[in-house]
Amino acid sequence: NAGVIQTPRHKVTGKGQEATLWCEPISGHSAVFWYRQTIVQGLEFLTYFRNQAPIDDSGMPKERFSAQMPNQSHSTLKIQSTQPQDSAVYLCASSFPGRSDYTFGSGTRLLVI
Template sequence: DARVTQTPRHKVTEMGQEVTMRCQPILGHNTVFWYRQTMMQGLELLAYFRNRAPLDDSGMPKDRFSAEMPDATLATLKIQPSEPRDSAVYFCASGLRTNQPQHFGDGTRLSIL
C-alpha cells in the first residue's frame, strides 16, 4: 500500500534554530499539500503544489516559513528562525489531481522550546 512518508516523526529544538521537515509523496501524485494542526486552530493549509509548482502559500508566514519541491519525490518545509508558537503537528499530503482525495503522512510533531 503506497504511503506518504514524513521525516522526522518528532523534532524538539530551541527557538531560533532552523527546522526542516521532509515529505516523500506517493509516486505519481502531482499535488502536494502542507498542513499544520494545533488544538486551537485545527488543520490549516500552509502550502500547495501542483506538478512541483507552488500554487498557493497564502496560509504560510512568509517571513520564516518556506516550502519547496526540489524534485517529484521530495517536498520540504523549512522554518527559520523557529519560534515556540510554531509548535504543532505538520502534515504532508499528496493526491493524484486537484479535487481528488488526499493521502496524508503521519506527520512531524514539532516542539520549539
C-alpha cells in the same frame, strides 16, 4: 505502497534554530499539500504544489516559513528562527491529478523550546 512518508516523526528545536521537515509523496501523485495541526487552530492550510510548481502559499507565515519541491519525489518545509508558537504537527498530503481527496502522512511533531 508505503503511503506519504514524513521525516522526522518528532523534532525538538531550541528557540531561534532552524527546522527542516521532509515529505515524500506517493509515487504518481502530482499534488502535494502542507498543513499545520494545533489544538487551538485545528488543521490550517500552509502551501500547495502541483507538478512541483508552487500553486498557493497563502497560508504560509511569510517571514520565516518556506517550502520547496525540487523534484517529484520530495518536498521540504523550512522554518527559520523557530518560535514556541511554531510547535505543532505538520502534515503533508498528496493526491492524484484531478482527485479531490488526499492521502496524508503521519506528520512531523515539532516542539520548539
